[in-house]
Amino acid sequence: MPSEIRSRSWPWVAIGVSVAVALSLAIVSPADTVQGELVRIMYVHVPAAWLAYLAFTVTLVGSGGYLVTRRLSWDRVAASSAEIGVYFTGLAIGLGMIWAKPTWGVWWTWDARLTLTAVMFFVYVGYLALRNTADDSRVRAGRSAVLGILGAALIPLVHFSVVWWRTLHQPASLLRPDGPAIEDPLILWALLAGVVAFTVIYVALMVKRIELHQVADSIRDFERSADRPVAGASVTAPQLGGGLGDE
Amino acid sequence: MSFVIELHDIGVDAGSMSILRGVDLEVGPGEILGLFGPNGAGKTTLLRLVATLVRPSAGTGSVLGTDLSSQQRYAIRRRIGMIGHVPGLYPELTLGENLEFAARVAGVSRDEVGSALAAVGLAGVIDREAGVSSHGMQRRAEFARELMIDRDLLLLDEPHSALDQDAVELVNALVKKIAAEGGAVILVSHDRERVARIADRTVELTEGTLE
Amino acid sequence: MSFVIELHDIGVDAGSMSILRGVDLEVGPGEILGLFGPNGAGKTTLLRLVATLVRPSAGTGSVLGTDLSSQQRYAIRRRIGMIGHVPGLYPELTLGENLEFAARVAGVSRDEVGSALAAVGLAGVIDREAGVSSHGMQRRAEFARELMIDRDLLLLDEPHSALDQDAVELVNALVKKIAAEGGAVILVSHDRERVARIADRTVELTEGTLE
Amino acid sequence: MNAGFRSQVAAVVERDLRRERRRGDVVWVTIPFGAMALFLLPLAIGVDTQLLQRIGPGMYWVVVMLFGVLVSVGRASIETGAQRDAVSLLGLDPAAAYVGRSMSAAGLLLVYEIVVGVVAVVLYNIEVIGFPWLVLTLVITAVGLGLLGSLAASLVSSSSAGSALVPLLVAPLSVPLLLGATQVYEGLRLGRSILPWMLLMVVVMLVTAIVGVGTARPLQET
């Protein structure tokens, strides 16, 4: 069935193409006058951070959607997006740390953006942890939706932190009110290609993750319908003779 | 009028086990139902299900005309009284303060507290903290609460345990009053004779299933 | 042999009030005593006094030959069993783990846990956490504990509540066994008929005083 | 029918404050522990008056945040299942319960802030400046933390993992409050504008309140 093969393989094709374009642009783009080749970390670091924003925004939408419609499909969207967002945040932090060592001389400092990014990371790790505690799917959906909404408040905080606290981290150079401040168009294109590639990866992962959630839910439903032991059946009448012997 | 409680093929799961399975039950207005069954059969779980405190994982049901799976079920809680195995008073508050809290939340005048406690014979200990009140006194206070808040459905888990003879009479009077006003009562007990004297009908729950 | 319990003019105070006053009681070896009384009379307090968990503020008394005011009273605790109004198991531990802990502290072989739980009909739920076991199951587990640790004195606060018919028979058997071995048992209950069937003698506690 | 929203809130506040007073947890455990933390620190890092004066305000706010959350956690874990069942069947509006719990927590936190604040001022020789603004900051943080702690407590209550997750959920979310509070003080000291920080704190407080109240009813799943 070729159509099925096609429908199964589209994500891989899309990821392959976009990653190839992004990689080649990242390689041909010029090295930085100050940072040299290190600047190429940016092409992964920045898209990862932006995709984390996107992912957590989708979690916000999914959480709100669940609370309004009470449909578990919204919850699956929120949860899947949060998982991917945590990966992307971790990637941005990890690469940022690798970048920081040669440029700032330390792995980590108490820069506002760094701190708030870590805070955001912890909030969504907490979100995933919370999802693991409740066994009823509706209880879980409701509770995590609250956190999904609350956590989204951190997105603007992380983004504007460089404006509010002027410490170490690079200020916004692209997403800012008076237009991008990058002169070399190739750098701009490489960055954009990276963003596109990450977006494709994000969408593909989302589709897969939602599918997985669906399968997991239906497996649970199936198990539920199957014969399970009855809790009360294991309690039997006392054996009067047993421990008491001397009747 | 339709049924106060109507359960069809209800199941309740916990983890990898079923607690209740395929429970059908109908209780009409004015009815007093005795519920028996061995330890661990699921009687308490059934009461909590009817009180909207446990959600069914299978089947359909309605209580006081409200579907058990709908969001509206929270609106009927005010009309359902339950007394469980263990008292649910705040030990740091006095018996009077406990009832006063209940009255204010339920929208009953605070003046009712005194007379409700007097009715269960606790007028003299209104200022005693629940934590140092005897077990029977705490249970009496809970009955006073149910008396004070006019309930349409009363769920009693072994109401006679820990109550002395006088208090038992009182409980029976409360049960009959609610039934007479068109409400329904479920009495869980292991004391078949005592319940048989007051119940209109009795059912038996064994291994999560009603017979 | 002398008395198992011997109380002379015992009083117990709490804050500015007396809970017990002028209590005289003698219980001999092999005796099963039924203790009645209205709610709040002081029955539970009397049991805890006899179990050395409450100290007399007046009078003298001895239990299992040990003065209730002496420091040695802690040494006899191992021989006194008590089951109170509310289960005292650790909810996070399974029923089996709860009993295993009791066995190790009391110096009983751990192998007894399985047979004790089997005797009360809980062999199948040995790995269920106490916190998710039904009230009756928890009480049964407590009886299993008393069964496992050979007690010389057993104090039961409304032992029949929460137990189904089968389990009640078990309690009666346990009580008789301890009495037959020369121990003593006090049964607190509001169910006079049931207790009368098994007790050798009954006393009535009213307003902190025995009649 | 049900009591009005306001009288339910009042009932909850009164219940909480009464229980707290009788238990004495805040007065006898939380406050002394907070004071102890401030007292132990100079011992541990060495007594350098200038240094202490510099890190004093920050220390103070960290202690307030941490113990503030502990108040909510402790309170959630002392509630038994039977108590929860009984309250649910009184028809208590979850939103009223949330508001009431947050308000009583905020009240206790304010007391805590003031007592521990006096200790901090004495021990660290902190300058008290910009009085009306400081008071406002204290109130906003107390309310914000109360709202946040109650929200977290309601998220995990009755779940099997118990109060386990509360700190994990609250601590990161309280960071903006902490930042705001410290920066207001810093701004007052250096004569910088404090409005953006005040705004940040108010926004966090409002967002928490709206989310908390708005989700209280849908959250009530069991």
Place this chain on the structure above:
Amino acid sequence: MNAGFRSQVAAVVERDLRRERRRGDVVWVTIPFGAMALFLLPLAIGVDTQLLQRIGPGMYWVVVMLFGVLVSVGRASIETGAQRDAVSLLGLDPAAAYVGRSMSAAGLLLVYEIVVGVVAVVLYNIEVIGFPWLVLTLVITAVGLGLLGSLAASLVSSSSAGSALVPLLVAPLSVPLLLGATQVYEGLRLGRSILPWMLLMVVVMLVTAIVGVGTARPLQET
């Protein structure tokens, strides 16, 4: 007859660790709280890497002390009256109970110290020096705090006014431990003699142990 002292201690330790594992309080509350405290502090006092490096070890020990004691006190407050009665009637030797509770607390504290220590090292860029001595310090403080916390906890449960006494009792006794621990690190860093400080900590530990074991039976008044 009664079980031996050692098997009672073992039973208590096993019970405590099992309950702790199922509740997850230490893993999910204490450790994240400690880590959070270390994480929030720099935010509050401003980012100065050198300063942080300097106060880091002191901060670490304060956090360990405070939460170490909270572990024990929290544990005491989750015990119900019925549970206490039942355990007493098993003939549990109060001294064995005390030793067992202290040992399980010490074990948990050691885990806590290590995890939070790693966090502190990473966040504050603390140098790890004098490895064997540091390990010894960690063990001694864990045991000392375990003993101290359990003593405090037994006061809490033995009288209603008890909880009021806890901080008063614990704070002065934990100061020598805190001083010892920080000075050992300081001494290692500067190449000074650490023996007097080690000795101080060991003495405090022993005194607490003797007082705790010695008063366990008389304390058990009810």
